[in-house]
Amino acid sequence: MNLFLLLLVELQEATLLVWRAVRHPFRRPLYWRETVVQMDTIGFGTLPIVLLAGFFIGAVLALQTAGTLRSFGAQNYTGRLVATSLLRELGPVLTCILLAGRSGSGIAAELGAMCVSEQIDAMRALGTDPFRKLVRPRLIALMTMAPILTIFANVIGIVGGLVVAITFLQIPSSVYLASAREALNYDDLWGMFLKTGVFGLIVAIVGCRCGLRTRGGTVGVGQSTTTSVVVSIVLILVSDFFLTRLILTLSGTA
Amino acid sequence: MAKKKLSVLDLRIGLMTLVAIMVLVATILTISGDLNPFRRELIVRTRLSNVDGLRPGAEVRLSGVKVGKVQRVLLLPVPESTDAAQTVELELALEPIIDGKPAGERVRQDSKVILGSVGLLGDKVVDITPGTLRAAPVNDGDLIGGASETTIRQIISGADDILANFTTLSDSLKQIADKINRGEGTVGRLVSDAELYNNLERTTAEAARLVQEIRTGQGTAAKLIGDPRLYDDLDAAIRRVEKLLADINDGRGTLGKLATDDRAYLEVVAVLERLDRTSAKLEDAITRLERGEGTVGRLLHDDKLYRDAEQTLAGLNQLLAGLERGEGSAGKLLRDPQLYDNLTETAAQANQLLIDFRQDPKKYLTIRLKLF
Amino acid sequence: MGEYAIEFQDVHLSFGTQKVLDGISFGVYPGETKIVMGGSGTGKSTVLKLVLGLLKPDSGRIFVDNEDITDFSESQLTVMRQKIGMVFQEGALFDSLSVYENVGYRLFERGADEEEIEETVRRMLRFVNLEDAINKMPAELSGGMRRRVGIARALVGNPKIILYDEPTAGLDPPTARTICELAIKLRDLEGVSSLFVTHRIQDALTLADHHATIGDNGEVVIVKNPRGQTETATTFLMLRHGKVLLEGDADTFWNSTDPYIRTFLELD
Structure with missing residues (x-):
């Protein structure tokens, strides 16, 4: 099978995966507990690193852009630049890449290990649908936690920029915050939700897919984990481009 | 994974989600301009012939102080003749209370609306002059007059020559001063x-x-x-x-x-x-x-x-x-009477130039702003 | 066709280019234990997976409890699987759950209440003599104990068909014997139909030459069959190169003239 067919098969499998996970949304059992556990693991567990990364990204952004802006006499726009960059691009993309690295690989490893030790088969033998019990909670968790984590990342990023602005750039906090506030608009908001939703979906699908088709023992698990991270990140970046284009077109600023 | 641990997890996620939602709500309210969506704004209308790219959401100022936003920009129906002054109507949403006084009292019937631009990037703002106490206060929906102000662009385009001449004049003066300083020329020698x-x-x-x-x-x-x-x-x-x-x-x-x-x-x-x-x-x-x-x-x-x-x-x-x-x-x-004549002549010319300049600066000053 | 608990009709299955099952046909009567033998990698586990519907055949038909499951959808299979219990190689316990949660898995999923679950789990663990391990984690158990817990888990819900996937592989003789005795108990006291996949002839001997009865005190006793009398409820299925080499009762097996089988028997 050549590459193209392979991709097609993968696409089909991924679609099937999602379909099996989400169909009959109201049929028992609903697996609430699993979903909550996943949301906690993914959301709360990734929160510290998201906050840390967000803070420093905001700080670096402010540091880098202030210099350039100053040559236009526009350093008071720093807040606006930091806020816009975070809201539109860095917040969603970086948060979801962190999620891919942390949660996506975790999912792939966990499901992969279960797969090679026949636990998935056992689950099916015992009458449980692994898609509904394993995949769906993770899917829901990722798609809900990604926007929430991104919001945290954006806020802390703006704060990071603020700290730098006050300490190193001699920009008063009121100026920074006022110009950051100017940057907020509805288009960026719904764009952020769209992006994080799609990225969360990608991380979940890739992680589960890689996990569930692991073959070959511990080596296979390692490979699945690596593949899941790499593919997630690549897909996130590629789709980011197209989503950005879409958002800009729809919001009329393309 | 006993059941009791579930409540802790629940709590943490719930908290996170709550915080995120609050941030979101605050953001939305900030975008819509005010934290209190229930305030009644004062709407003031004006008509202009050209709004030069002004968009809804642009700042509205009173004597330079921000007091509201442009709410709507409406094109009026096509006028009868080509020299109609007003083709665009602006709706300006002002804060109901400006610095303690109701907005209606701050803006009077004889206030004028001027368009301006801010900063190097040319953001458009609307400035309202305060008017005088002689005129009545403004009510919701009233129409006030508009005037167009020259924008930087116009100044730039009209004032080209002045700077060039100014440069030339100052160059000459500079030369003379140099000579005097060095002790060259008649006066120079005399002085030095x-x-x-x-x-x-x-x-x-x-x-x-x-x-x-x-x-x-x-x-x-x-x-x-x-x-x-x-x-x-x-x-x-x-x-x-x-x-x-x-x-x-x-x-x-x-x-x-x-x-x-x-x-x-x-x-x-x-x-x-x-x-x-x-x-x-x-x-x-x-x-x-x-x-x-x-x-x-x-x-x-x-x-x-x-x-x-x-x-x-x-x-x-x-x-x-x-x-x-x-x-x-x-x-x-x-x-040498000639020298004296020259000096006198020069003095006279300088005088004349200054008079000319004062009368019509535009002829002499050119500001050429070249932006990268 | 109506009398079999499990029936395969001319089943073919290939993985990629490798043909694993090449026209397999057999039947398992209710209450019968069919011992499926063959060298490693001859598709024995595959047969079990086909019964469960975890795999689908390329061609042929499969019947479980008089139903043609060959084209069943996942949801139909889920229903059908309630009647089957499978014991996996290595036990395949869920390592993030305790023994209690593992064994009671089916009941947890069904949403039964705590008391019923606990009572059932304890009963099953008593059957496999592991009641003390009820709160341990799978990682704390030995291989043999894990298999036994696996059996206990498979038994919850009282399935009529039990599938054993090399349950004695890698175990020392005494532990292996314990496992076989459990199978004997199930066969003779509970009347389950089963497919017992193994490549060890000792298991075959144990299963064929013993039966379980209730002793005088009411407890279960494993008794060796009198000489010359073998269990009629135990049959053999020998697979080689994806084909059925032999299907028959114990005597047919012991007295077979096929050189491959003789090698198998003599390896003992």
């Missing part, structure tokens, strides 16, 4: 060259002494009297001086012109005062001379002075001859 003055001073001093000696008929002076050659020289010198004075009197030559000019008189007075002081010193010296003290006393018995005087007179003669011929700085000054 102390030597001339020193010469004049010395000459005057010597002359005074000489005269005194002649009067007292002593020593060298006697010789002077006895020596016809010296007398002839002196005679010639005196004659020249006479002629000079005659010139001056008639107003010929630069010096003459200067003499008829008040300013020059004042300066001469100053010089004379100096001379006065100098002759005072001289008297002192002569006294000593009479008492036979000092060098001069000796000089009276000394040939040297005679010889010196001879030389000095010769020098003086030369100087005066030179002056008469119009050599050297002072000579040129004395003899």
